[in-house]
Amino acid sequence: MASSVNRDRDGDRVFVLTFTLQRDRYCVRAASVDSVLGVSDDQSVATADDPWNAGTVSVAGDRIRVVDLPRAFTSSTRTINRIETPKLLVFRLTDADDAYVGWLVDDVDVTRTVRTTDLESTPTGARTAHVKGRLEIDGEEVLWLDERAIHG
Template sequence: MVSFSKRDGNDSEPDRVTVLSFGLADQRYCVRVDAVVSVLGVGDTTTLDDAEDPWNAGSTTVDGERIRVVDLQRIFGATNRTPDRADDSELLVLTETDAADLRYGWLVDDVDVTRTVSTADLEPARRSARFVRGRFEFDGQEVVWLDEHEMHR
């Protein structure tokens, strides 16, 4: 596996957190950097596109470790059609594991950079937004902060 950052996400100031931003279609998202083990390039996504369940769109093995693929574009977008994917999709391999001890991997269009942000700048999520911690603005664009623990409960 190829690690993208040596930062552990634990910043010295209590209201600061380091996040990794990524894209799905036209929307930007982020997750805590310490929730991600690595970022992997994904070649052909055809079998993932045809998976019946986007929460378990398949699995892959990297360095002897199985990773359960979660197709975020189909979860957050229209599930009744094939997603319009980027040519070079990527897999965010998370520290979270399922009941069978498989790590979760989020299939995303692209991965951006890490940023350290102040949680005081976080716009809270609506109560109906179960997987969302809130929203930040990066360079004039809204970025949705996903809660990886809620995603896989």
């Protein structure tokens, strides 16, 4: 009986993985991420014509389509300050071509437990079309990204 009470009380809690792009913090549901990889050479991704489809990489025989989030979420008139060792969040789902999808990000933090009831809506706009909402983690605003909307 105690377990059903705990399940009801904790039913709105989920783990999210937090990460940064430029100086902004974001998160995504941790269960949707398969792995986090270090990227030693992002030059081909950084110069791709389309940041939403910035090329593919192969890891252990699997293809990963790369979304260059720093470029995709930045105005075309703003210069991106690339970090030396970006990370690639690789998601569990594959796209229509059976390639996994990976997001190039600046840095990955740790998983956090959040309450879905704490999620607040965000103003509408081009970037927010990919945002589920915002919440506060450790006193900072974090935007929760909708991986299904980004993967298309």
